[in-house]
Structure formats: C-alpha cells, structure tokens
Amino acid sequence: MNEIFENDIKFAKLRVFYSKYKKIILTISFSLVLFILGSILFSYLQKNSNEKAGIIFNNWLIQDTSSEKGKEASVKAFNTLISSYKNTGYTKIALLNQASIDARNEDYDEAINKFSILIELTDGFKGNKLFNKIARINMARLLYSQQNYKEALSTLDQYSSSSDALIHELVGDILNKQEKYILAKEQYKMAKDKYVDDTSISIVNMKLANLD
Numbered sequence: 177m178n179e180i181f182e183n184d185i186k187f188a189k190l191r192v193f194y195s196k197y198k199k200i201i202l203t204i205s206f207s208l209v210l211f212i213l214g215s216i217l218f219s220y221l222q223k224n225s226n227e228k229a230g231i232i233f234n235n236w237l238i239q240d241t242s243s244e245k246g247k248e249a250s251v252k253a254f255n256t257l258i259s260s261y262k263n264t265g266y267t268k269i270a271l272l273n274q275a276s277i278d279a280r281n282e283d284y285d286e287a288i289n290k291f292s293i294l295i296e297l298t299d300g301f302k303g304n305k306l307f308n309k310i311a312r313i314n315m316a317r318l319l320y321s322q323q324n325y326k327e328a329l330s331t332l333d334q335y336s337s338s339s340d341a342l343i344h345e346l347v348g349d350i351l352n353k354q355e356k357y358i359l360a361k362e363q364y365k366m367a368k369d370k371y372v373d374d375t376s377i378s379i380v381n382m383k384l385a386n387l388d
Contacts, residue, residue, distance in 0.1 A: 229261035233270060262297055268307050271297070275314065284318050291315035295331075309335075316346060325350050341370035345380060352387070361387050 236253035240246035254274060257267040275290035291311045298308040312331050319328035328350050335343045348363030361384060368380045 225261055226264050226266070229257060229264040229266040232256050232261065233266035236270060258293070268294060268297060268304065272307065272310065275311075279314070279318060284322060288315055288318050291318070309340075313343065313346065316350070320346070320350055320353070323353070325354050339370060341367045341376065344370065345376075345383075348380075348383065352383070357387050 232253050236250055236257065239250035239253065241250050254270060257264075257270050261267050271290050271294040275287045275294065278284070278287035278290065291314055294311040295308055295315065298304040298311065312335070316328045316331040319325075319331065329347065332343060332347055335347075338344065344363045344367035348360045348367060351357075351360035351363060364380050364384050364387070368377055368384070371377045371380065
C-alpha cells in the first residue's frame with residue numbers, strides 16, 4: 177500500500193514538473209527528433225552523392241581525350257564533379273589528377289586554378305590535410321616557376337614549422353630567388369637535417385655551397 181502511495185506521489189511530482197516545463201521539454205524533444213532525422217538524411221544523401229560521383233568519376237577516367245568527342249565528354253564529366261559533387265573524395269582526386277595533367281602540358285594558369293580550388297575544398301579543421309599539402313606544394317612550385325615568389329611563399333605559410341624537408345627546401349629556393357640569402361640558408365639547413373637520403377642531402381649541400 178505504501179509503495180502505491182509513494183508511486184502516486186512520484187507521478188504527481190512528475191506531472192507538476194511536466195506542466196511547469198512543458199514548452200521547454202517539448203522544444204528539446206522536437207529538436208532532438210529533428211537532429212536524429214537530419215543526421216539520417218544527411219548520411220543517406222552523402223552516400224547517394226558519393227555513389228553518383230563515383231559513376232561520373234569513372235566516366236571521366238575512361239574518356240579518350242585524343243578525340244574531340246572524348247575531350248568534350250571529359251570536360252563535361254569534370255565540370256559536373258566540380259559543380260555538383262565538390263565535397264566528395266572523387267572530385268578531390270580528379271582535381272589533383274587534372275591539375276597535374278595541365279602542368280605537364282605547360283598550361284600553368286589552369287593547373288594553378290585547379291590546385292587553388294583543391295586547397296579551398298580541403299582547407300580547415302574538417303578538410304583533408306594530405307590533399308591540401310600536396311596541392312599547396314605543387315601550386316607553390318608552379319608560382320615559383322612563374323617568378324611569383326611572394327604568392328608562392330604565402331601558399332606555404334602554414335608550414336613554417338613543418339617537419340617536411342621538401343617544404344623547407346622549396347621555401348629556401350624561393351627565398352634565394354628573393355635574395356634573402358640568410359633566411360634561405362636557414363631553410364636549407366632545416367631541410368638537410370630532415371632529409372634521410374644521401375641524394376637529397378647532397379643537393380641541399382650544393383645549394384648551401386652556392387650561397388656561401
């Protein structure tokens with residue numbers, strides 16, 4: 177009997193609490209339901225988007241660009257990836273591949289443009305550090321080859337404390353061209369300390385010797 181009485185008291189307290197905070201409880205519950213449904217929908221759309229992007233990416237890969245028809249189909253597929261599926265991994269791979277092709281074909285402005293897009297897509301906390309780093313290094317190389325030293329350095333700014341020997345060597349090359357020899361020497365020394373293969377160390381030693 178006492179247990180029934182105690183339960184009635186508990187339920188009465190709950191009813192009072194619910195009546196008092198009804199709007200807040202309903203708002204939180206509704207928001208939680210919306211969040212769960214939104215997460216499920218986002219996951220579904222992301223999966224669906226990746227599947228569609230994969231089909232377009234494969235279609236882009238198989239095009240024979242030696243023919244005019246193949247070139248048109250390739251450009252169309254690539255542009256579709258960029259415009260409609262830019263956040264997928266397939267688009268990032270396509271950008272990296274196409275930018276490299278443009279660079280080999282000495283279409284440097286197009287290559288820089290694509291590397292720039294890739295950097296934008298992979299920047300930030302939720303970005304892709306590997307793609308971002310590759311894009312920045314390659315873009316800096318192209319800017320260096322065009323004697324755009326200031327922008328080349330700016331592209332690599334976030335790697336000022338990098339443990340990557342290649343980046344330090346590249347920054348040293350840029351600073352050398354800017355006639356900032358002391359700073360260039362510092363970068364070459366850091367690159368030399370971080371390289372593990374004899375060939376790379378020898379190349380950096382030659383650059384240091386030329387500065388001396």
